[in-house]
Amino acid sequence: MNASLINYTLHLADNALTIGHRNSEWCGHGPVLEQDIAISNIALDGIGQARNFYQYAASLSGNGATEDTLAYLRDVIDYKNLLITELPNGDWAQTTLRQFLFSTYQYFFYQQLEKSTDRQLAAIAEKSLKEVTYHVRWSSEWVIRLGDGTEESHKRLSNAVTELWNYTGELFIPASYEKELIATGIAVDLSVIQPLWQQKVSNVFSEATIAIPDKSFAQQGGKEGIHTEHLGYILAEMQFLQRAYPGAEW
Amino acid sequence: MISFCTFTIQIMGMEKDMEQLFQEKIDKEIRIEPKDWMPEKYRQTLIRQISQHAHSEIVGMLPEGNWITRAPNLRRKAILLAKVQDEAGHGLYLYSAAETLGISRDEMYEQLHSGKAKYSSIFNYPTLSWADMGAIGWLVDGAAIMNQVPLCRSSFGPYARAMVRVCKEESFHQRQGFEILLTLSRGTEAQRRMAQDSINRWWWPSIMMFGPKDDESPNTIQSMKWKIKRFTNDELRQKFVDICAEQIKILNLTIPDPDLKWNEEKGHYDFGAINWDEFWQVIAGNGPCNKQRLDARKKAWEEGAWVREAATAHAAKRAQRLAEKRA
Numbered sequence: 001m002n003a004s005l006i007n008y009t010l011h012l013a014d015n016a017l018t019i020g021h022r023n024s025e026w027c028g029h030g031p032v033l034e035q036d037i038a039i040s041n042i043a044l045d046g047i048g049q050a051r052n053f054y055q056y057a058a059s060l061s062g063n064g065a066t067e068d069t070l071a072y073l074r075d076v077i078d079y080k081n082l083l084i085t086e087l088p089n090g091d092w093a094q095t096t097l098r099q100f101l102f103s104t105y106q107y108f109f110y111q112q113l114e115k116s117t118d119r120q121l122a123a124i125a126e127k128s129l130k131e132v133t134y135h136v137r138w139s140s141e142w143v144i145r146l147g148d149g150t151e152e153s154h155k156r157l158s159n160a161v162t163e164l165w166n167y168t169g170e171l172f173i174p175a176s177y178e179k180e181l182i183a184t185g186i187a188v189d190l191s192v193i194q195p196l197w198q199q200k201v202s203n204v205f206s207e208a209t210i211a212i213p214d215k216s217f218a219q220q221g222g223k224e225g226i227h228t229e230h231l232g233y234i235l236a237e238m239q240f241l242q243r244a245y246p247g248a249e250w
Numbered sequence: 251m252i253s254f255c256t257f258t259i260q261i262m263g264m265e266k267d268m269e270q271l272f273q274e275k276i277d278k279e280i281r282i283e284p285k286d287w288m289p290e291k292y293r294q295t296l297i298r299q300i301s302q303h304a305h306s307e308i309v310g311m312l313p314e315g316n317w318i319t320r321a322p323n324l325r326r327k328a329i330l331l332a333k334v335q336d337e338a339g340h341g342l343y344l345y346s347a348a349e350t351l352g353i354s355r356d357e358m359y360e361q362l363h364s365g366k367a368k369y370s371s372i373f374n375y376p377t378l379s380w381a382d383m384g385a386i387g388w389l390v391d392g393a394a395i396m397n398q399v400p401l402c403r404s405s406f407g408p409y410a411r412a413m414v415r416v417c418k419e420e421s422f423h424q425r426q427g428f429e430i431l432l433t434l435s436r437g438t439e440a441q442r443r444m445a446q447d448s449i450n451r452w453w454w455p456s457i458m459m460f461g462p463k464d465d466e467s468p469n470t471i472q473s474m475k476w477k478i479k480r481f482t483n484d485e486l487r488q489k490f491v492d493i494c495a496e497q498i499k500i501l502n503l504t505i506p507d508p509d510l511k512w513n514e515e516k517g518h519y520d521f522g523a524i525n526w527d528e529f530w531q532v533i534a535g536n537g538p539c540n541k542q543r544l545d546a547r548k549k550a551w552e553e554g555a556w557v558r559e560a561a562t563a564h565a566a567k568r569a570q571r572l573a574e575k576r577a
Contacts, residue, residue: 017324024318024327027334028311029546031554032561033342033355040335047328054324068323092557148567149560156556241322241380248438250322250380250430 005118006060007080007177008187010070011223012121013053014081016128017071019102020046021234022089031092038138042099045131052124072242076231080175083222084167086231093146093156098164100139104200105171106132108193117185140204147208157210169218171197176224276477281407284350292476295469296406297351298367299478301358304344305369307337309362309543313377314386322380329426330383336419343415347408363548370394371529372455374537381434381441381448387427389449389456389494395420396490397460400480409478428497435501442503449498450506457521458529460487488518495519 030036509522
């Protein structure tokens, strides 16, 4: 039970950190100054959420674990984030579409997690939901703007849909540690949020004049530690100082 | 023809009176606002000063942005990201302040990308280690604050007001930089080495940030008369050296200047000769990262073109649909 709760909390933390890290790569390179600020802000929210979850996981783990040992000293096999969060940013269409697909998922997810029987998870969800509500608004506006903008932006957004769609199935497939917690009312029942997510995505895609792909294959494995090749590079970069100077205080 | 000449003379006479009134306002510390009359040269000087400052904020995001993905722990990562994001915010206020003088943000970008407009040369140096995040905060932001605090009293209202906000955030940035160095200085031998190396590389470029010596700074007299500059380059540089020479003691590290020593008579620290050749070389485009920094800015701008076009196209479509609905 405790091991499952730790894994589940780490899964939520890893999601938030990985996408936060990816979004932070835009800082200083955004297409418009105001949007540079917006994406950096969303990145900061992700890192903030990750810290809350890691701190909780550390308190559950004991053994001297801290938010930083969990983020900086685990390898790919122990990371439990969804694959979609670790994919490279691509262009602005791919970044904003990924944010929309993921934030919409997080939005309905946190709404359920607020009702978790685990009070700490419920509290983090409540705090995070305020941020995610803005992320959904911001990213859906971009999806609509790009889909219904110019021929080029429409094409780029369509390419992004092709690129990302296969990674959306994983959002709704519970991991082994998750199933046990759903039964006890701690974890979110993903089958409840799937139709809500589909409805929202369908509405926004329709406004963006973008079709939802009718066929898809769900790439999965992230929640169980089987990742894309990209995560190794994220960790190599992120963990460099902790690995090169073991035990140092920063 | 005769009447035209008379008219010109009258206009010139008026301009002279206006200029006198303008100077009187400045002497009385009355702020100049965008719609007030101002000499063309005052306007142009401020456009140059404020846009150069805005560009420095935006280009300045790059060297520190270089370490966001490698920050050593989650707390540092969040702080650094927030800090670099603050710089973007400063750029935004400053571009807005410059726009009140009749130049668009796009025109200012164009001047940056073409090399016509300058930005602070300090950002043409590379960030090679995590300690550089500390040295930039302590020295570069420290020097910037020294320059910027007096600008909160700039005679031009929008600039002065923007600077009040900028300075509040910069002072936080400076403290976080010092705190990074303090942590490293109390850390392992490798961390102390990293911190010392960083101070060695950033010290001289930082004291060059105050600009050329007073006798080689031709615009200073006019700028001080207009109160868009309150202290000379050398005055500010001395103040900065005096403060750093004391703060380094807390770090228990060394400032790389064998001539740095307290002068009882002057009540200030003496310091060694600045390598002005290096200063002018970096301004001329030959710093270690001039090309990379400008290329990064141009790349972001060019690769963002389709995004901006899409946003404009979508806004036009929406407006049209709304108008059709109303009709």
